[in-house]
Amino acid sequence: MEGLTRRYGPVVALDGLDLTLRPGELIALLGPSGCGKTTTLRLLAGLEDADAGTISVGGRDITRQSASKRDMGMVFQAYSLFPHMTVVQNVAFGLRLRRMAKAERERRALEMLDLVGLSEQSSRYAHQLSGGQQQRVALARALAIEPQVLLLDEPLSALDAKVRAQLRDQIRRIQLEVGITTLFVTHDQEEALAIADRVGVMRAGQLEQLAPPTEVYSRPATPFVAEFVGLTNRLAGTVSGSTVTVRGQDLPLVDLGIPAGPVTALIRPEAVTLASESSAGSGPLAGSVIAITFLGATSRVTVNLGDTTIMAQLPTSDATELSAGSFVALTIRPDPVLVSGADDNSAAASEA
Amino acid sequence: MAALASVGETSLEAPATRGPQGMQRSRRRRLNAFRYVVFTLFGLFIVLPLLALARFSLEGSKLGTWSVAAWKQIVSYPGLASGVELTLELAVITSVATLVLLLPTMIWIKLRVQWISRTFEFLCLLPLTIPAIALVVGLGPVYNRIQHYSLSALQLFWVYVILALPYAYRALSSGLDALDAVTLAEAARSLGANWFTVMFRVIAPNMRQAILNAVLLTGALVLGEFTIAYLLLFNTLQPTLYSISRNTPNAGVVFSTSLASLLFAFALLIIVSYAGRRRRRG
Numbered sequence: 001m002e003g004l005t006r007r008y009g010p011v012v013a014l015d016g017l018d019l020t021l022r023p024g025e026l027i028a029l030l031g032p033s034g035c036g037k038t039t040t041l042r043l044l045a046g047l048e049d050a051d052a053g054t055i056s057v058g059g060r061d062i063t064r065q066s067a068s069k070r071d072m073g074m075v076f077q078a079y080s081l082f083p084h085m086t087v088v089q090n091v092a093f094g095l096r097l098r099r100m101a102k103a104e105r106e107r108r109a110l111e112m113l114d115l116v117g118l119s120e121q122s123s124r125y126a127h128q129l130s131g132g133q134q135q136r137v138a139l140a141r142a143l144a145i146e147p148q149v150l151l152l153d154e155p156l157s158a159l160d161a162k163v164r165a166q167l168r169d170q171i172r173r174i175q176l177e178v179g180i181t182t183l184f185v186t187h188d189q190e191e192a193l194a195i196a197d198r199v200g201v202m203r204a205g206q207l208e209q210l211a212p213p214t215e216v217y218s219r220p221a222t223p224f225v226a227e228f229v230g231l232t233n234r235l236a237g238t239v240s241g242s243t244v245t246v247r248g249q250d251l252p253l254v255d256l257g258i259p260a261g262p263v264t265a266l267i268r269p270e271a272v273t274l275a276s277e278s279s280a281g282s283g284p285l286a287g288s289v290i291a292i293t294f295l296g297a298t299s300r301v302t303v304n305l306g307d308t309t310i311m312a313q314l315p316t317s318d319a320t321e322l323s324a325g326s327f328v329a330l331t332i333r334p335d336p337v338l339v340s341g342a343d344d345n346s347a348a349a350s351e352a
Numbered sequence: 353m354a355a356l357a358s359v360g361e362t363s364l365e366a367p368a369t370r371g372p373q374g375m376q377r378s379r380r381r382r383l384n385a386f387r388y389v390v391f392t393l394f395g396l397f398i399v400l401p402l403l404a405l406a407r408f409s410l411e412g413s414k415l416g417t418w419s420v421a422a423w424k425q426i427v428s429y430p431g432l433a434s435g436v437e438l439t440l441e442l443a444v445i446t447s448v449a450t451l452v453l454l455l456p457t458m459i460w461i462k463l464r465v466q467w468i469s470r471t472f473e474f475l476c477l478l479p480l481t482i483p484a485i486a487l488v489v490g491l492g493p494v495y496n497r498i499q500h501y502s503l504s505a506l507q508l509f510w511v512y513v514i515l516a517l518p519y520a521y522r523a524l525s526s527g528l529d530a531l532d533a534v535t536l537a538e539a540a541r542s543l544g545a546n547w548f549t550v551m552f553r554v555i556a557p558n559m560r561q562a563i564l565n566a567v568l569l570t571g572a573l574v575l576g577e578f579t580i581a582y583l584l585l586f587n588t589l590q591p592t593l594y595s596i597s598r599n600t601p602n603a604g605v606v607f608s609t610s611l612a613s614l615l616f617a618f619a620l621l622i623i624v625s626y627a628g629r630r631r632r633r634g
Contacts, residue, residue, distance in 0.1 A: 045538075045542055047538055047541070047542075066541075067538075067541040067542055068541045068542075068544050069544075070542075071544075072542060073542065073543075074538070074539065074542040076535055076538065076539060078535045079532075080532075080535045080536060080538075080539035082536060082539075082540075082554055084557040084558050084560075093543055093545075094543035094544055097543060097544040097545055098544060138539075141543070142543075145543060145544065151542075
C-alpha cells in the first residue's frame, strides 16, 4: 500500500499510509479508536475505495478491483457466518462460487475444519456454536479459498478473555502452519505483541512505528508509541549532550539529536529497580510505597517521590518484602531513554 | 413430618420471609390472571362472530335445521367459482409482483444506499394514507382503457401491489433488521460473491419468515379487497359475494364463502408459522 488516503467528509481517516507486508508474515495494526487501522484493512479488502494511493498484491495493482475479485480471506469482528447454512456449507461457500467439484469442495471444507479443530461440528448451524467456535469456522472459511492475504478485523474482541487468549494462539499457529500473509487489526496491545511478526502502531491515519514487538516495546520511536504500548513513567529531566539527567541519574538518549534543555523522560516500569532502605539508603530517587498491585509473576509498585509518583515492575518475590508506607530507594536501569517535550511534563506515571 | 414441619415453619416465618420474592410471586399471579381475562374477552370478541357466521352457513331451509347445502354451492353457484378463481390468481400474482419489487430494492438500499431508506419507507407507507376511493378516482381512466382493450381482470394486480406495499414493506423490513445484513454481505463478497449472489443466496434465504409474512399479508389483503374491485367493475370474490347478497333471498352461500376465505387465510397463517418454526429448529 502506497500513499493510501481515505477521507470521510472533513475527517481524514488515512493520510498517505505506506505499508508493505512481506510474504508469510503477520502484521498487527494497533492503535486507538479512530486511528485508521480498520479503514486500512477495509481498503485492502476492497470494501471501501481509496481517495488516493495504490494497493498492489504480488506486483499487481488491485486498487480499483472489486472486493469479490481480490482473492482475500477476511474474518470480521461481528459474527459473520451465514445463518441458513451449516458449518461445512459455510466453509465450502467460497469454493462453490469458484465452481469447485462437489466432492473436492467437501474434502477441502472438512480439511479446513480439521485445521481449526471443528470437524465434528460440520453439520451444525451457526446459532448452535459458541462465539469462539463461530470465529474458528469463519477463519476456516476464509482460508478455504486459499487467499493471497488473510485479513482479520478484531476477530477476538467479542470473546471473553480466556477464549480470546486460546483463539489468539490458535490463529497464530494456523497462520504459521499455512504460511499465509496476514494483516491483523486490534486495539489490544497484548494480542498484537503476542502474535505479530511486526507491529504497526497507528495514530491519526498514519503509522507511528512499524517494527518487531520487542522493538516497539523497548525502543518506541515516538512518545505516542511509548505511552500507547505498555506503561510509561513520565519524569522531568534535562538533556545535555547525549544524555538526559533524571532525578540525579544520567541516562543515555535513544535520539541523539535532542537539543539541550528540559524534557520529559519516558521510562518503562521494568527499567526501575527497587532496593529496600536498609541496604541502599535514601537519595534523589527515594520515597514511600503507595500501592502494590499483584499481577501474578510480577507486581507493580507505585512509589511517592514527593513531587511525583513512579511505577516499578518487580518480581513478586521481591515485592512481597514491601508494604504500603515503607520507604524505598530507586535506581533506573541505564537503557537508552525516549524523551518528549517539557510541555508534556505531567509529572505523573501514565498508563496507555 | 418434614412437610408438616416445613409448612409450620413457613407459616410461622411467613411475615419475616415475605420479602421481594413473595411480592414478585403474587404480582406474577395477578398479571397472569389479568392476561387470561383479556385473552378470553378478546378471544370471544373474535370467535363469537365467526361461530355465528359458521352457524348461519350451516342453516337449513327451515329455521333451526342444519344443512351443508350452502357449502356445496361454493363451487356450483353461478359466477362465484370464477370470482374465487380470479381472486386467488390475483393473490398469487400480487404477492409475486410485490416481492419482486420490494425484496431486491430493500436489500439494495440496506447494503448500498442507506441514506435513501427513510424516503423509501415514506413512499411505501403512503398508500395507507390514501383512501381507496381516491385511488379509484385516479386509476379509473387507466382501467377504463384496460377494459376498452378487454384486457384481463388480472390487471388489477397493479393497484393491489400499491395497496400491499405498506404491509409487505413492514414484514420485510423487520426481517431485514433482524440480520446483520452488511456484515453478511461483506463476508460473502470477500469470498468472491457478486451482488446478485449476495442478495439472493445470502441475504434473502435468511429472510424466509419475513417473506412468508409478506406473502400472507398480501394474500389476505387481496382476498378481502372490495372497494377498488367493485368501483372498477371487476368481479373478484368480494364484489361477487356482495352481488349475491343483494340479489338472492337465501344468501347462505355468502356466509359459507366468507367463512371459507377466512379459513383459507388462517390456513396460510398456520403454514407460515409452521414453516418458520421448522426453519428455526434448523
